[in-house]
Amino acid sequence: MAKESTSKRAYPWTTTIKNGQVTLRLMSPQDGKTMLAFTQSLPEEDLVFLTVDITQPGIVERWANSLQSERMKVVVAEVNGQVVAYGSLTRNEPFWTRHLGEIQIMIVPEYRGRGLGHILANEVHALAQDSGLQKIIARMAADQRSAVQVFETMGFRVEALLADYVMDRAGKTHDLIVMSYDVTGLTE
Ligand SMILES: CC(C)(COP(=O)(O)OP(=O)(O)OC[C@H]1O[C@@H](n2cnc3c(N)ncnc32)[C@H](O)[C@@H]1OP(=O)(O)O)[C@@H](O)C(=O)NCCC(=O)NCCS
Numbered sequence: 107m108a109k110e111s112t113s114k115r116a117y118p119w120t121t122t123i124k125n126g127q128v129t130l131r132l133m134s135p136q137d138g139k140t141m142l143a144f145t146q147s148l149p150e151e152d153l154v155f156l157t158v159d160i161t162q163p164g165i166v167e168r169w170a171n172s173l174q175s176e177r178m179k180v181v182v183a184e185v186n187g188q189v190v191a192y193g194s195l196t197r198n199e200p201f202w203t204r205h206l207g208e209i210q211i212m213i214v215p216e217y218r219g220r221g222l223g224h225i226l227a228n229e230v231h232a233l234a235q236d237s238g239l240q241k242i243i244a245r246m247a248a249d250q251r252s253a254v255q256v257f258e259t260m261g262f263r264v265e266a267l268l269a270d271y272v273m274d275r276a277g278k279t280h281d282l283i284v285m286s287y288d289v290t291g292l293t294e
Pocket of ligand 1: 213219221222246255
């Protein structure tokens with residue numbers, strides 16, 4: 107991620123990716139239905155590992171409403187008014203980890219490998235800086251090898267491997283990898 111991605115962002119804005127353009131904007135509490143259409147369009151293999159089951163209408167509504175609390179910020183990428191990806195930053199609640207934020211990125215398959223993951227990670231990084239956070243955490247199942255590789259390419263480092271820490275939708279457990287990125291150069 108670009109260390110220089112500082113100033114507060116003005117949304118919406120349009121940017122170029124490989125073979126196209128996307129418009130980035132902040133998700134609002136009114137976006138529940140829009141996000142449900144997005145999550146329900148994702149292929150089954152992308153839904154194996156979900157921290158929150160964002161395919162359920164009630165859960166997506168609660169997810170959207172939680173934007174009011176400022177605990178979470180979400181940048182969505184749209185093409186012709188349809189959401190094709192999002193990047194979220196969720197602040198850690200416990201007092202002693204209040205300097206941490208968690209990043210999650212989800213992109214529809216046809217928009218992967220076109221630079222959008224990198225763009226969204228930069229947006230989340232800028233939001234983390236604006237919020238005064240010091241470290242961004244990414245958690246994924248060890249089986250999500252290409253996602254781990256992509257996050258490494260973006261400057262994240264593996265910090266921990268937790269055995270059988272996540273359970274997929276079918277009830278099978280998997281190891282969890284915790285990756286991190288220092289927003290403020292904390293450990294440099
Ligand atoms: C993981 C994910 C967010 C990556 O987004 P993306 O748009 O495909 O990534 P980008 O095209 O921006 O690529 C980012 C970097 O990773 C590299 N990369 C892309 N796909 C890769 C792959 N399969 N293996 C290794 N490196 C890869 C790119 O070359 C790029 O490196 P560069 O900046 O040095 O050129 C996306 O594939 C996705 O939504 N996956 C499903 C959800 C998921 O697993 N999320 C991660 C957990 S939060």
